Amino acid sequence: MPVRPAHATDPASARALIAAHGGRVTRTRIAVIEALQASAHPLSHDEIGAALATADIPHDRVTLYRALDWLVEQGIARRIAGGERAWRFEIQRGGEHRHAHFHCDRCGQILCLEDVPAEANPPLPAGFEFDRAELVLHGACADCGRHGRKVAAQ
Numbered sequence: 466m467p468v469r470p471a472h473a474t475d476p477a478s479a480r481a482l483i484a485a486h487g488g489r490v491t492r493t494r495i496a497v498i499e500a501l502q503a504s505a506h507p508l509s510h511d512e513i514g515a516a517l518a519t520a521d522i523p524h525d526r527v528t529l530y531r532a533l534d535w536l537v538e539q540g541i542a543r544r545i546a547g548g549e550r551a552w553r554f555e556i557q558r559g560g561e562h563r564h565a566h567f568h569c570d571r572c573g574q575i576l577c578l579e580d581v582p583a584e585a586n587p588p589l590p591a592g593f594e595f596d597r598a599e600l601v602l603h604g605a606c607a608d609c610g611r612h613g614r615k616v617a618a619q
């Protein structure tokens with residue numbers, strides 16, 4: 466076994482998670498799970514790609530997209546619609562708990578609002594079946610709002 470770099474967080478649990486879902490354990494899938502587990506907020510494709518590059522995991526965009534698609538299909542990760550057409554991903558923690566997200570329109574960051582439930586039970590037309598709702602609030606995060614900074618590249 467090669468010695469793992471110190472920043473690799475708990476590789477056993479990422480492996481176990483993939484194996485438990487009957488998937489092939491690949492370096493990319495492990496690295497993506499670890500990047501998501503290590504982050505306090507949902508990550509974009511680019512941020513996950515940067516984390517993989519930092520960890521010296523060779524990958525290309527297609528491999529990364531496929532790994533993320535699989536993790537979302539399996540319910541290991543969750544996809545959140547961000548602003549400017551970009552998806553963000555977060556690890557699914559603690560069973561069915563879903564929370565709302567906050568998109569900072571100034572810095573472009575998506576933050577978890579752990580105490581705000583994402584789902585309502587809206588009155589729907591006859592025959593409609595409710596699956597899930599995603600709630601994304603928009604505004605300025607604490608950093609951007611307080612200092613009035615404008616960091617956004619867009």
Ligand SMILES: [Zn+2]
Nearest residue numbers: 569572606609
């Ligand atoms: Zn912000």
Ligand SMILES: [Zn+2]
Nearest residue numbers: 555576577578
């Ligand atoms: Zn979240």
